[in-house]
Amino acid sequence: MTQNSLAVALAAAVMLVASGSASAADPDPNRVMIKFKPGASAQVQSALRAAGGRIHLELAPQRVIAVTVPQQALAGLRNNPNIEYVEQDAPRYPAAQSTPYGINSVQAPQTWAAGADGSGIKVCVIDSGINANHEDFAGIPMTGYPSGWNNDSCGHGTHVAGTIAAVDNNVGVVGVSPGAVSLHIVKVFDGAACGWSYASTLVDAANRCASAGARVINMSLGGDFASNTEETAFANLDSQGILSVAAAGNDGNTRHSYPASYDSVMSVAAVDINNVHADFSQSTSQVEIAAPGVAVLSTYPYRTGSMTVAGTGYIVSAMEGSVQSTANGAMVDGGLCTSAGSWSGKVVMCERGDISFADKVSAVQAGGGVAAVVYNNEPGGFSGTLGTMTSTVPALSMSQEDGQALVAASLGQTAAVSSVSEANTSGYAYLDGTSMATPHVAGSAAIIWSANPSASNQQVRDAMTSTALDLGPAGRDNDYGYGLVQTFAATEALLGGGPGPDPTDPPASLSAYNYGISKGKLQIGLQWSAGDVTVDVYRDGSRIASAIDNGGSYTDAVKVRRNSSGSFSYRVCNAGTSECSADASVDY
Numbered sequence: 198m199t200q201n202s203l204a205v206a207l208a209a210a211v212m213l214v215a216s217g218s219a220s221a222a223d224p225d226p227n228r229v230m231i232k233f234k235p236g237a238s239a240q241v242q243s244a245l246r247a248a249g250g251r252i253h254l255e256l257a258p259q260r261v262i263a264v265t266v267p268q269q270a271l272a273g274l275r276n277n278p279n280i281e282y283v284e285q286d287a288p289r290y291p292a293a294q295s296t297p298y299g300i301n302s303v304q305a306p307q308t309w310a311a312g313a314d315g316s317g318i319k320v321c322v323i324d325s326g327i328n329a330n331h332e333d334f335a336g337i338p339m340t341g342y343p344s345g346w347n348n349d350s351c352g353h354g355t356h357v358a359g360t361i362a363a364v365d366n367n368v369g370v371v372g373v374s375p376g377a378v379s380l381h382i383v384k385v386f387d388g389a390a391c392g393w394s395y396a397s398t399l400v401d402a403a404n405r406c407a408s409a410g411a412r413v414i415n416m417s418l419g420g421d422f423a424s425n426t427e428e429t430a431f432a433n434l435d436s437q438g439i440l441s442v443a444a445a446g447n448d449g450n451t452r453h454s455y456p457a458s459y460d461s462v463m464s465v466a467a468v469d470i471n472n473v474h475a476d477f478s479q480s481t482s483q484v485e486i487a488a489p490g491v492a493v494l495s496t497y498p499y500r501t502g503s504m505t506v507a508g509t510g511y512i513v514s515a516m517e518g519s520v521q522s523t524a525n526g527a528m529v530d531g532g533l534c535t536s537a538g539s540w541s542g543k544v545v546m547c548e549r550g551d552i553s554f555a556d557k558v559s560a561v562q563a564g565g566g567v568a569a570v571v572y573n574n575e576p577g578g579f580s581g582t583l584g585t586m587t588s589t590v591p592a593l594s595m596s597q598e599d600g601q602a603l604v605a606a607s608l609g610q611t612a613a614v615s616s617v618s619e620a621n622t623s624g625y626a627y628l629d630g631t632s633m634a635t636p637h638v639a640g641s642a643a644i645i646w647s648a649n650p651s652a653s654n655q656q657v658r659d660a661m662t663s664t665a666l667d668l669g670p671a672g673r674d675n676d677y678g679y680g681l682v683q684t685f686a687a688t689e690a691l692l693g694g695g696p697g698p699d700p701t702d703p704p705a706s707l708s709a710y711n712y713g714i715s716k717g718k719l720q721i722g723l724q725w726s727a728g729d730v731t732v733d734v735y736r737d738g739s740r741i742a743s744a745i746d747n748g749g750s751y752t753d754a755v756k757v758r759r760n761s762s763g764s765f766s767y768r769v770c771n772a773g774t775s776e777c778s779a780d781a782s783v784d785y
Contacts, residue, residue: 299489315374324354359496373640518583572600
């Protein structure tokens with residue numbers, strides 16, 4: 198993916214774990230939430246102080262105090278006549294694992310074209326803050342809490358907000374609602390690894406979202422333990438007309454995560470570019486809907502590398518173990534870089550595969566190359582490591598699409614590369630996780646709602662679930678919920694008051710994408726909406742698939758000559774009929 202301004206970087210993979218915080222090594226095991234009876238706040242606070250408690254905050258709407266109190270004092274507090282209950286203040290963690298094909302997957306562009314883009318809707322993002330000065334947030338109305346909300350020390354919140362709202366400004370990425378929604382940011386995570394927060398902090402943040410006038414709350418976070426206070430708070434927000442959306446979790450098991458697993462919250466699972474359930478995405482009875490969550494490209498406050506060719510910048514990432522330096526040289530194709538070539542003074546393009554990244558970089562160094570750029574052997578970008586090796590030349594990773602395009606058309610041109618890291622800048626990153634899936638749904642909800650602002654939150658929610666692209670077993674299932682969110686279909690359903698397009702209508706909104714070469718063949722991805730239960734697929738007027746199940750997507754594998762160019766035209770029709778979509782073309 199190219200950029201028309203300063204080159205941007207694929208940031209190194211982020212591991213967001215339960216350990217590591219700016220202020221402590223682990224969550225406080227003695228932190229609890231205490232619900233007091235009406236009118237008893239002062240008495241309970243007095244009792245807490247007498248017991249040696251340290252009060253963190255009071256949730257007035259819930260009549261709850263978050264406090265750290267000695268273990269031996271809990272029994273007495275539970276018997277206090279002014280206290281209704283005592284429960285753990287459970288930790289809440291960011292849900293991203295590591296690291297925007299998703300914008301098309303959720304039908305956002307079709308919905309913009311129809312006049313609904315999220316304008317007039319405020320989305321609240323509860324996360325690690327935001328790099329408010331990022332180039333892709335310019336002009337977006339934005340408020341936040343507390344002091345420091347407009348800075349992001351770990352990048353998670355900036356990435357989430359970009360998927361929702363990154364502006365269409367010819368640089369970087371485009372969000373689901375590009376520059377149209379307004380944002381309210383509540384910062385609950387801090388530190389280089391984001392660390393953790395607590396259920397009480399989350400409830401306080403959600404209360405602040407409501408006070409700020411948000412109609413949608415995005416929570417790309419979760420934890421293993423339920424909370425009465427938290428469950429009641431989100432139920433009350435639901436009754437007030439607020440739609441809360443949260444990540445299903447990244448443990449790859451069947452355990453419930455909270456707040457996603459409360460009935461009042463939409464639980465979001467993750468799928469990849471082929472609409473396949475991500476192996477890390479939790480599968481539970483509370484999963485309600487799915488969205489793209491694998492290798493999602495979005496805004497980031499860090500840049501670990503850059504590459505510019507003929508004035509065009511490309512998204513790259515410095516590999517772990519790369520020297521931090523800069524280089525300039527003519528680009529050369531090193532193939533798989535399995536052995537050293539005559540590359541003195543060259544920037545060497547290496548395709549991923551066969552040998553380790555370290556071996557490829559070693560071959561480039563031995564051949565006199567001044568930089569190694571390893572591009573992916575499957576669609577999208579990646580983050581690489583050299584293991585125990587430290588390179589003497591910049592070692593960068595790049596997406597398959599950009600790598601193949603440069604090898605096909607730009608060899609011999611001078612490339613300027615850098616593996617010097619920068620902070621507090623307008624960077625971009627590919628990340629994985631249900632954290633990345635969740636803002637696709639929050640942004641879609643905002644678009645749908647903007648088409649009919651008088652609709653209720655439940656009507657918006659029902660429109661999304663009733664029109665979702667069914668994936669996996671027929672009907673709702675624990676991997677995908679009701680299926681992949683389809684913004685355009687849901688908007689039609691909300692405006693029409695029905696279940697969406699007639700399933701026997703011709704396939705519509707066909708899009709075709711070049712996914713690059715895999716196993717010697719060009720991979721073309723097709724996506725569409727509507728259509729009968731089975732469809733035929735045509736390429737350049739010839740039928741290539743007959744009466745296949747209509748899942749809204751199809752991948753065509755075509756053998757083409759290396760370094761050749763051309764285009765293909767596709768059409769999808771109800772099986773055995775002339776009821777067809779408009780043509781969609783793709784270049785290679």
